[in-house]
Amino acid sequence: MPAVVVVGGHWGDEGKGKIIDLLAGRFTYNVRYSGGANAGHTVVNHLGKFALHQIPSGVFHSGVKAMIGAGVVLNPATLIEEIDSIKSRGINLSNLHVSERAHLVMPYHLAIDKARDNCRGDRRIGTTGKGIGPAYTDKAARDGIRAGDMLDKDYFLSQVRANALIANQYLECVLNSPAIDVEELVFQASEWCAALSPLICDTEDLIRLALRRGEWVVLEGAQGTLLDLDCGSYPYVTSSLTTSGGACAYLGIPPKDISHVVVVMHAYMTRVGEGPFPTELNDDYGDYIRERGHEFGTTTGRPRRCGWFDAIASKYAAEINGATTIAITKLDVLDGLDKVRICVGYEYRGERISHFPARSQVLAECVPVYEELDGWETSTSEAKSWEELPEKAQDYVRRIEELLEVPVSIISVGPARNQTIVVKDPLD
Template identity: 50%
Template sequence: MPAVVLVGAQWGDEGKGKITDYLAEKADLVVRYQGGSNAGHTVKVGEEEFKLHLVPSGILYPGKICIIGNGVVVDPQVLVAELEGLERRGIDTSGLRLSYRAHVILPYHKRLDEVEEERRGAGRLGTTRRGIGPAYVDKAARMGIRVIDLLDPEEFREKLAFNLKEKNELFIKVYGCSPYSLEEILEEYLGYAERLRPLVADTGRLINQALREGKKVLFEGAQGTLLDLDQGTYPYVTSSYPVAGGACIGAGVGPKAIDAVIGVVKAYTTRVGEGPFPSEAKDNASEYLRRRGAEYGTTTGRPRRCGWLDTVILRHAVEVNGLTGIALTKLDVLTGLDVVRICTGYQYGGEVLYDFPASLKVLQKCEPIYEELPGWQEDITQAHTLEELPPACRAYIRRVEELVGVPIKLIAVGPRRDQTIAVTNIFGQEG
């Protein structure tokens, strides 16, 4: 399968970084297609841990072409710092390519994110305040600044001056903030432009050429299905399209190019920020999962809300992404529990819902319907095949497949590359 899309099937933080890293070994290109530096992927290689925010996880393999696609909003300050951090640790970043169509996050986007979130008060969305939402707003309003503009000092000056005229007026008159200096932003960001110039390319053409040549391309999504702007728990969502269809728009390929879609599913459920969460654990299980799973945001360090696996949202993810397989992560975190729960439906008033509701008013009133399965006490972190897993663990896996209707193709039993069970082949991996 030359083209595989990897998506988060929950509220993000499913362990996509580890799965991307695992699959990248057999891929020729790894493409990030949406989001910004609000997303974070943690990858463990041996005893070393890498926290990536904009750079695709494939960068940790020498010789891979890693692409930041046109659908990503790029903070040049963050990207340059991330590249320098990787290089200090001996990672070769020469294979990175940045789309000249990608939009740029500027200082006023980050400030807008902060002041708008503060103004919402109790109705805040829980954004990471990295400027992602305001950058996408400008993109949709056709006043965004792209990487290609950043590389042209005259064009950048003209567009930045136009934008600052509006933004500064907003800061002064509405938010009571000091205005931004055109010259200060120009000086700083033109410096970033020169650092990034050698990496900028027509990435859509690179990807399509690779596909024509039969090369293997892995499309890496950020966040998760329930944070998708259209398909998620709106308005508690991100500002882009993490679902599989977003790969076509954000990378510049047609839908016929996609051969498979793998949904990354954590063996339990977490979410960061505000919004309804039907299967959120209300007892000691929440802290157990958070502690054993190290459930703190890669980018923000915020503790994640933890709960049981919710197959209602997974069936929704199967439909809107067209999932052909699942990568089940953090299964080892459930070890030690006497009982594991799976949410199979929602109780809403006098009816049972098996489909994910669009209304947050309805979702807030939904009570989870649980199915309980026996837990397991055995250490599974050294297992390399399904047969090496305890019977109760295998029963849990089979039940998830039955409830979701999609086969589980990869199972992560620990954070390292070698702690992965390949049930079936993806990208030619041997299972």
């Protein structure tokens, strides 16, 4: 069986964790392929509620091998905390593995991340402050430290010390920020070796072997398509490739081995941090969606910006990911509204456009053109099938299908695993 990619279609926070948890029981491997501890995937199942930041969302299925792949930038300290937290709740993590090629996020990356964003002033990006950008910068500059380096402790500690000394020069002399304690970091790094070395292996080789054997592999993206370094609303993006193509690039998987791409989208739009957001609602509707949807960042706790569904941005995401199907989450959040809107175009300086602009300064000036539909003033959270959804809710989903030209196979009407309607098998 070729690989299946589950990727976010908006600016992140679309509910990928729930969809992965729903599907993962059918797979042998669940591989997280991008991002880092800046991502937060929430899973609610029979074991409780879990907020995952680096560990793949399918880890709760005992037969699934969970892997943190080469494209991830891994924070060793917070990974150890996350492992301990999950184990303390009785979850077996014996099937968790970390790629030798995954780069590490060090404490000096966090310090640089925060200091640099503060230096931007009005041009600040609003990063999570988790050190993701600086870690990817070191990776691209060939100055990074990889998880596999921990398998040779002496070499690893020498690299940590050398890189920390250079980072301190940058912090003090360029960013005018306090230096980190190098020897304290080296001591911490020694502890990381003991805790994480048993998990580290060549995960990418194992994935390719699994694909050759015909085993099912699900590849888990982080953040969302509109935050992709190249395809997103640059510069208000993350530092990695968040699309389905990123899975191939980061894991060394040929594109021909990907058979299905499930693009996950809210029934509305959200965004955390800075950047243009054409359908953003700074009114009672926006407050209603935020409160009903509990739209606060899993990683940062920051209130998410909320708005109507943007079919222009969403179709762009579906196209560049090669979406074979769409999963719509949080449809229930729109319950009770008398009217709902879908953005079907933009107006830019008096002209109608129907594409997602490459330049953020253009997107910032785009005025949404809306299509209004009747809302459904009743609950969807108890619906177990398509037929049980209110007719107006069905109309809303059908209209999204028409605009995106991709079928909707999964509809989430609540946070729990059993609050999910499978309209059709997403892997057919």
